[in-house]
Amino acid sequence: MSGIDRRNFIKIAGLTTIIGLSGKPLADAFASQPAQASAAEKEGHVGKRWALVIDPKKCLEKEGCRACIDACHRIHNVPQFDNRKDEIKWIWKEEYEKAFLDQENEFIEDSLKEKPVLVLCNHCDNPPCVRVCPTQATWKRQDGIVMMDWHRCIGCRYCVAACPYGSRSFNWRDPRPFIKEIDKDFPTRTRGVVEKCTFCNERLAKGLPLACVEACPEKAMAFGDLEDPESEVRQLLRNRFAIRRKPYLGTQPVVFYLV
């Protein structure tokens, strides 16, 4: 019996190595990680700390507007399931009360309680999802973006359990048949892996703005570098009071909401 076990072990180990070896370069190609790092160094952007500032008031100007959500989900091949169980989302609208559970206050204007607030991955300074991942399939880049390697993820969903913001989705089934129109410029995912917003790292590499920021008709979102005192995000944060989601957890989110 032990002989068979050993043989199987070696077989599986060998197979996994092959898969692992072929998986990593592929993943790198998709994430265009090394290329981007060197480009950033050349331009001297090493100190960058990307952040997003959302003005919920502006966002509410057009009730029911989904421009940012649609743009993000379209270019990133996010599948559309019509049931809540299989749902995958990178950016979505959540009732104010749910997005800011800790700001619960029974005297808040009733209409405000249910007003939608945009939520997405917070790209925390101190991300619990990165800490718990057993294969380093999710990691934090120098510029603070919390990345996902969809080819390395084993689908244990520990990161989903660890994320205090519910920002991670899991592919419960093959997502491809549920993508309305596949964008060839971006990879699709397989079943059994976790995915989430990546601050459009592929667009940043080309010097393009985030898809959601670009698509917003009300200019309710501002994206920029926290380490640059002159950046738009820093100016907004200097002049307006801003809150973050669940600050008491010490995750240091970099998605700010102007009050």
Added chain:
Amino acid sequence: MLEKALVGDKKYWTWVLFLMAIIATGFLFYLRQLGYGLGITGLSRDVTWGFYIAQFTFLVGVAASAVMVVLPYYLHNYKMFGKMTILGEFLAISAVTMCILFITVDLGQPMRAFNLILHPSPSSVLFWDTIVLSGYLLLNVIISRVTLESERKGIKPPSWIKPIIILSIPWAISIHTVTAFIYSGLGGRPFWFTAILTPRFLASAFASGPAFLLLVVFIVRKFTRFDPGREPIQKLAQIITYAMLLNLFFILLEVFTAFYSRIPDHMTSFQYLFSGLDGHSKLVPWMWTSVTLGVLAAVLLVNPKTRQNEKWLIFACAAVFVSIWIDKGIGMVVAGFVPTPLGAITEYWPTFPETMITLGVYALGFLMITIFYKIALSVRGEIST
């Protein structure tokens, strides 16, 4: 020694074939899961861990509990446990194997499982859990094999095995400690985010594991000439008693902290479990069954008259086992996800394929226990073959 498992009477073979049929059925459903994805289960975006991970958590406790017979035997020289230690070690091997299988069937990409070794991440508790689980499996395989082999040859076990056995004692504690850390280290899940989760896990393990071992001992004693004697059974019953009392006490501590502080985050999961939230109350009858059985078992175990009466003892052991299985194998994991970090209440219930896969893994574990015990008892001549 394996050949001892290949001879047996009709009852033995019926049982083995029955288990194999369940394993095969579970495997067929697993193939379906591989084809379709984990969407075949009752899990969702909100409740991402369920039955599989809960069984893993529960069985880690059963595996760790072998230490409750090994420790008195080797550290306190309590020789009465001599006949039972090998059964405890074999139970540990089977339980750890089931644990590893439950993690495997829960992976979205099981073919990539070796990424755990190729890209190890020491900051992840799951990485350490893999290490302690496989280490514990290895330790118990070595220990049981070496001691049984010596027993067959009628010689004393080699002296080098003793330090390995001693090592297996803290190692058993470590597997359940690390498993509890998977949960208790997550700040975003208030239900799990409690330092007493680890002691709670250990107390429930040292109650449920030995309770299961006693039940198995009673079954084996009925069908074979094996008899550990009355005293060690009673001793183990005392261990179960203290562990169960501690377990219930720890649960009360949790309830006190949550409800006296009145912090909503800490209350809502308990409310979901025991009274339901916003009309969602699927687990309520289960949890009250667990509490009732747990308290009933504690009363029966504390009272010397009922503890010393074997009929009541069997009932109490079964009650302990079922009570803790519901608590850990159903409630504990799911309640961590309800409500979600966004306050949503999504209920979870295992689907039919998920249940069959779970049963398949359990059947494999039982088959291992059967074969191991058959070998151990044949070697000792306590079985007629």
